[in-house]
Amino acid sequence: MRAQRLSEQATTTGELLDSVLALQAQDVNALRLAARARGVHDLTGDVVRTWAMRGTLHLLRSDDLWVLGPLSPVNVQRGKRRREELGLTDDLCARALPALREVLTDPLPRRDVVTRLTEVGIALDPKSQAPAHLMAYAAANGVLYRTLDDRYALLADIPEPGTVEQLWRRYRRAYGPATVADFAAWSGLPKGLLRDLPEIEDEPATPAGTTRMLGHFDTYLLGYKDRGLALDPAHARRVQTGGGILTPHVVVDGRVVATWRRTGTGFEVNPFGPRPDLDREIADLSRFLGVDGALTWA
Numbered sequence: 001m002r003a004q005r006l007s008e009q010a011t012t013t014g015e016l017l018d019s020v021l022a023l024q025a026q027d028v029n030a031l032r033l034a035a036r037a038r039g040v041h042d043l044t045g046d047v048v049r050t051w052a053m054r055g056t057l058h059l060l061r062s063d064d065l066w067v068l069g070p071l072s073p074v075n076v077q078r079g080k081r082r083r084e085e086l087g088l089t090d091d092l093c094a095r096a097l098p099a100l101r102e103v104l105t106d107p108l109p110r111r112d113v114v115t116r117l118t119e120v121g122i123a124l125d126p127k128s129q130a131p132a133h134l135m136a137y138a139a140a141n142g143v144l145y146r147t148l149d150d151r152y153a154l155l156a157d158i159p160e161p162g163t164v165e166q167l168w169r170r171y172r173r174a175y176g177p178a179t180v181a182d183f184a185a186w187s188g189l190p191k192g193l194l195r196d197l198p199e200i201e202d203e204p205a206t207p208a209g210t211t212r213m214l215g216h217f218d219t220y221l222l223g224y225k226d227r228g229l230a231l232d233p234a235h236a237r238r239v240q241t242g243g244g245i246l247t248p249h250v251v252v253d254g255r256v257v258a259t260w261r262r263t264g265t266g267f268e269v270n271p272f273g274p275r276p277d278l279d280r281e282i283a284d285l286s287r288f289l290g291v292d293g294a295l296t297w298a
Contacts (some may be wrong), residue, residue, distance in 0.1 A: 001254050003174050004220055007210040009039025013047055014061055016040050020174045022058035022067075024217045025049050028148055031059060033215035036288050043148060048155070050145040051075060051136045054188035057146065062156070064170075065142070069161020072140040074189055079133060086130040093137055096122050100138050100154075107153040110135065164189065168197045175223040176202040185225035207253040213260055213267075213281045215248050221256070222246070231256045235272045252276050266294030 001007040003019065010016035016038050017023070025031045035043055043059070052058040052067055055075040060067065083093065096117065103116035113135070114126045124130045135152055138144050144152050171183050180194050214220055221227050221239070230251070231239055238259055239247050250258040250269065258271040267282060269275075275297060286293030 001210055001212070001220075001251065002205040003176060005038040006212045006220065006251065007205070007208060011039060013040050013043050013045040017047065017059065017061045017064065020219065021064060021170045022052060022060045022219070024056065024219050024222055025059040026057040027217050028150075030215045030217035031148075033288075034218045036285070037212045037214055037218070041288060048145045049148060050139045050155075053186060055079065055136070063159060065155075066159040066162035067167055068140065068142055068158065070164045070167050070189065070193070071187065072142075074193075076137060076140050078188075079136065082129075083133050083137065086128060086133055087125075088130055088134055088137070092122065093134065096134055097138060097141060097143050100143050104144060104152060104154045107147055107151040109151050113152050164193050165197060168194075169200065171223075172200045172202070176200065177229070178224060179226070182224040182226065186223050209253060211250065211252045211276055211278065211281055213248065213250050213278070213285055216246050218246065218249075220251065221249075230254055232272070238270075238272070250276055250278070250281075262289075262291070263294075263296065266292045266296070268296045268298050270298035 005016055005019050010019065013035065016035065020038070023031055023034050032043065035041070046062045047059055048062050048065060049057055049059050050065070052060060052071055055078060099117055099120050099122045100113070103113065103120060108116070110131050111126060114124050114131050117124060124134065135144065135146070139146070142155055142158050145155050147153055167187060168183055171186060172178060175182065175186070180197060184191055184194055221230060224230070227236070235256065239249050239256060241247055247259045248261060249256045250260055257273065257276050258269050260267055260269045266286065269278065278295060282293050282295050
């Protein structure tokens with residue numbers, strides 16, 4: 001929890017991402033909840049939302065786009081078959097990259113990008129998944145990113161590509177204690193690229209009773225293949241409901257102790273054992289969401 005800035009909270013988006021490297025960002029509302037739990041209520045700063053770990057949208061600092069070096073080749077290759085099924089041949093994708101640099105004169109929603117691409121000879125079916133897969137391919141090649149309001153914009157100059165070891169070290173700083181298998185699950189990198197990674201010692205932390213209410217795409221549990229240290233296997237099915245979605249949950253000193261959900265008047269919490277003290281979290285979360293803070297127990 002300390003490494004994830006859940007117990008020693010950040011004050012700015014840049015400070016937060018310097019610690020945790022990236023926040024899951026395919027759902028912007030869930031992204032904002034994750035930042036809120038780490039002390040940041042306003043996602044401003046020099047940040048970029050792009051496809052990174054596991055080919056999934058994440059929010060990173062612009063300075064940390066070196067992660068595209070080790071990740072993008074894997075993500076591009078992994079998506080090749082689906083692109084070909086959608087008619088996105090290697091030739092079309094190669095022609096699309098300079099075309100995107102030409103038409104993205106300002107941030108645009110996807111439908112407008114598709115229209116402009118058609119005007120310069122790159123025709124896509126706007127009702128298919130082809131535009132989405134082409135945007136992800138272009139992002140992996142450092143051409144564009146997706147804004148928090150779901151438009152597409154050109155990327156400025158990005159850092160020199162990083163290495164797998166560099167990514168491993170940043171991962172361990174944010175998620176340790178963790179294993180190479182956890183790193184593979186979090187990054188999406190094949191195990192063949194993860195040989196001979198250096199041993200890294202973790203800094204111990206003293207429990208302080210810190211309690212946080214985390215959302216359904218929070219990066220805390222998504223950082224591991226084996227979540228047993230944080231989530232008792234006896235309760236795992238109550239949190240890991242399938243499809244990669246995690247039920248919103250309550251964490252106390254690193255351990256998941258309950259699930260929660262929004263209700264018409266506030267929040268309902270379903271504890272696994274004794275009820276956690278949620279007064280401060282409920283007050284902060286209700287202010288953040290602009291809703292009533294009534295608490296009921298399931």
